[in-house]
Amino acid sequence: xxxxxxxxxxxxxxxxxxxxxxxxxxxxxxxxxxxxxxxxxxxxxxxxxxxxxxxxxxxxxxxxxxxxxxxxxxxxxxxxxxxxxxxxxxxxxxxxxxxxxxxxxxxxxxxxxxxxxxxxxxxxxxxxxxxxxxxxxxxxxxxxxxxxxxxx
Numbered sequence: 001x002x003x004x005x006x007x008x009x010x011x012x013x014x015x016x017x018x019x020x021x022x023x024x025x026x027x028x029x030x031x032x033x034x035x036x037x038x039x040x041x042x043x044x045x046x047x048x049x050x051x052x053x054x055x056x057x058x059x060x061x062x063x064x065x066x067x068x069x070x071x072x073x074x075x076x077x078x079x080x081x082x083x084x085x086x087x088x089x090x091x092x093x094x095x096x097x098x099x100x101x102x103x104x105x106x107x108x109x110x111x112x113x114x115x116x117x118x119x120x121x122x123x124x125x126x127x128x129x130x131x132x133x134x135x136x137x138x139x140x141x142x143x144x145x146x147x148x149x150x151x152x
Contacts, residue, residue, distance in 0.1 A: 031115040035079035054102025055109035057116065057124040061097045068096035075100065
C-alpha cells in the first residue's frame with residue numbers, strides 16, 4: 001500500500017478555494033471569458049434563483065443563506081452564471097444550493113463542468129432536469145402509497 005493511501009483526507013471549505021486565486025477584471029482564460037460574455041450580470045443585481053428547467057451544475061450547498069449568497073457573489077465575480085436555490089431536504093431542513101446554469105443541452109453542461117472543475121479546482125454535480133422530475137414523481141408515488149397504507 002503506498003504511503004499516500006495512509007494520509008488522512010481533510011475536506012476544504014469551498015469558500016477558501018475561491019480565495020486562493022485573486023479576482024481580476026480581465027478574463028484569465030477562455031472559460032471565464034465565455035462565462036462573462038454569456039452571463040453579463042450587473043454588479044448591483046440581486047442574487048436571484050436561476051431559471052427552472054434545463055441542465056444545471058450544483059457547486060455547493062450551505063445550511064446558512066448568507067454563506068450561500070457570499071459564495072454566489074464570488075462565483076459571479078469570476079464570470080460564472082451562479083445563483084442560490086433554496087431546497088428542503090428531508091430530515092435535514094432548509095438548505096441553500098449554489099448552482100450555475102441553466103444550460104440548454106447536457107453536452108453544453110458537461111463541457112462547462114469539465115472546464116469548471118479543472119479551472120476552479122472544485123467538483124460540480126451535473127443536475128439533469130429529467131432525472132429530477134422522475135425522482136419527484138417517485139417520491140410523490142411513495143408518499144401516496146404510504147398514506148393509502150395508513151388509511152387501511
